Amino acid sequence: MSAIGLMNLEVFRRAIKAKGLTPATLVPEASGGRVEEAAIRPAEVVEGESLRMIPVGPAEPWPGSLAYLDGIQKSQIIGYAGSAPLFVAEIAAAVRERHERRLRTVAEARRVIVLGRPDALTAAGTALATLETFALPADEPPHPLRDIVNAGHAVDQARGALEVVVGDRYRAGSEDWLVVDGTLAVSPRWAADGRMVAISKSHSILPFGGDDLGQYLRLPCGHRSSVYAPATRSLAPVRAWGLRLWPWEGKDLLHGLVRVEVAPANASTENADAISRWILADRAPVSAPDRRWDRLLYGMYSVEQYLKARA
């Protein structure tokens, strides 16, 4: 389905009003990104006996071609059936491949879905018949704010699933390195793929506590942590390490800190150093003016910009 704009949503709002529902125009907070809870999930260090700060050496260009996979999501409340909100969300994912320093889109997918409790979806009836529907949990009484949170998780999942579809589609035609935003653990195939790297900007889930956490958060620029096995990756085991892209001193402990994930087979010390050096080289050009520029690689930024431009 092609991208939807505000004008299209107005059409749906009028349609649900005709069905006796209450149209609305709320854009919930965090409707444009993943919703994560902050927590510490202790991980197991698999490189050496204890957590260390390891200098990775000077930045090196990524060998061969490289592609970036990322996705976007956007949702709005378009109305209420009683007190139960109805959401319309657009999710999209794309792969942009780098050739001769230039990025071009090689795979892309988009979906527009309507989310709501089953009763609300039924009440909307034919007003939203052209859209794909997704039922939110109805095991508790309707609560607009809780439904917003549930809808956010559902959109996150749908986006993640779409990224996997697009990533697999790309991987079916290419064996080049593919960098994904977030984690490899969403797919067992990705978690075992020796030519995939995930880079996470989010530190909601931290792998260490206590002194180790202090050490982890104070990695100097150009250093990585020891490789560890994250505890939260139950579906598909991966290996990860923290990598400081930019000096944090004078800014914030999280400034320039990313989590790198690779397949377990890729997690030797040599590979972790090499991949870290490649990622360091990818700091330029910086992805400013995005406020996450200290952790967001330009290739990822480019995918987001591309998807937003077409949304």
Add this chain to the structure above:
Amino acid sequence: MTGFPLALLRLQSIMHPENPVGRVVATELKPSTPHQFHFWTARESPIGIGAIVRVEEGGRVVYGVVTDGFAYSDLATPMHAVIGADGDPVAAGSEPTARAEIRLFTAAVLRQIPEEPLQPVPLGSVWLASDADVVLALRMDGYTGGDRATGIPVGLYAAGGLESPVYLDCDFLLGPEAAHLNITGVSGLATKTSAVEFLLSSIFQTFPRHKGSVAAVCFNVKGPDLCFLDQAATLAEEDARQYARLGLQPEPFQDVHYYAPLKADGVNLNSLRTNEALAGNTEPLVWGLREVLDYAEVVLNRDDIDAKADAFIDFLAERVVGREYHDEMLRGKPFLVQSFADLDQFFRSIFDFMEAMGRGSEVWRTHHVATIRKVRNRLSNISTRSKGLVTDDGVSNDLPWGGFEDRSVHVIDVAGLDPLAQDLVFARVVSKLREHLERRDLGVDHVVVFVDELNKYAPADGPDTYVRKMLIDLSERGRYLGLVLFSAQQFRSQVQRRVVGNAGTAIYGRMDMDELAMPAYGTISPATKIKLATLPKGELMLRHPHFTQPIFVKFPRPAVLNSREGIERFPPAAELPFADAVARQMRRLDRRVSADAVRALIDGRREDDVRRALSATRRERPDDAYAFFTACLGRRVNGEVTAPRRGIPALKRADDSYGG
């Protein structure tokens, strides 16, 4: 697939004429309007400033010419580039990923189809203009097709590997709808002279017969610029190809006549076209008192024209010059004033008479002595400063008024003349052209007058001279007569606005940035100005009434020798002694004449008598030039030889060591 073939494929795709090269974009800050639009292209696009493009969307076709270009990346501030390169400029160019960047162009609308309702340019795809598009975009479809086409090739529009002929409408170049052409550009690089030579050749080859006949009068005002219009140049293959593309023959002008004043000696030509091999169509331009007196205003108007001087000149022209004038008080014998010498005699008689009358006699026949002296000074001044152009003997050699041939070129070489004399030549020639065209008896229906250094003749500032007034009149009314001004100058802003403003067609060669900063160029975009300031030889920017925006074209070099080649191949003849110069001119009139015989004939004669006889022979062009010349000289009168008076010898002093 490697990168290179990919880029190549992409370039091939962009260059394919059926593929769009861009897409119109409009934002609130940069909206599409009925006169302007913006479009983006791929980085490899062949679009550049001056390119003509076509937009198609929803049944509407819009043609535009690119007037500006922008490129920028998604870099928000230069600081981010510094951070990304870690402050190292070397690293700045080696980031693994190149930033996303845009090529955004602004285009001015040339034409919309349909023309009504006139609407903002639609947000459609953009194509590079094809040959057919260029014809439509420049509205050439209205005058380049059919039985009565009036198109004159002026050059080739070229962009993205495409090349299309561009035509001017002769109804708007040579009248009657509009007329005149002005060329501006810096010396040496703007190819002003070359452009005029090429365009004249194009006019002569393609001016439609149903529009009548055409000739050209060119004033050569500096060096040997226009001295070799009849001599073929060796053209490069590329030039020959361009001629073929324009449907023109690369050939020199076939019917060229050169006129140059004589030097002060009255026998050597004051021109750089004096090589013996070029003598066949080079004639002296010589005027007498009558020719000058008719344009005395040119001489007088510089600083002191007044009604009194005007009245006295009218009196001379109507009552004295060229007829018998009786005034018993001046002298018993009637005056017959035919030359400057006769006129000076007449003035002297007046002054003698007034002196004889004594104190209180300051007026002669209502003319004050001061007025008479002023007129005498000015007239004698022109005969002194223009010696060689103006003769004392009253015999003239002029352009063939009434006998102009179709497609003939008449070049008047005034490069060696005093500015006052140049003004006189210019005023008289243009006035005579006008008179004859008004009477329709010039011999042709249209005359193109080419004047270089227009800022000298019609300056924006300075006194309102006769020549400037005449040029204004020519530019405002000449088109009705078929009298067309092709003019050129370095700085258009230094020329009288009405003269350049009336030029229907304007050509700009390479321009000086200071000149482009003048308010008159305010409508030209900064990018177009940069292009104008760096324009290579052989490329021009063109304005024409049918073109709603300026268009860049290139043209082949003229098929005639340029000044440098001409001077190298035909170096000017050395200035000859009087007798040899006379002998050469006699041989030019009649090849049978022996140079030795002429030298013997004129040996010991007064030079004025020889000049007078030569002028008469030149004017008469008899079958037997030598016999006629001999008759004009008359019987030799030996002057009385006076023995030198013996002086008083100097005294020799014994103590003078140097004496002796």
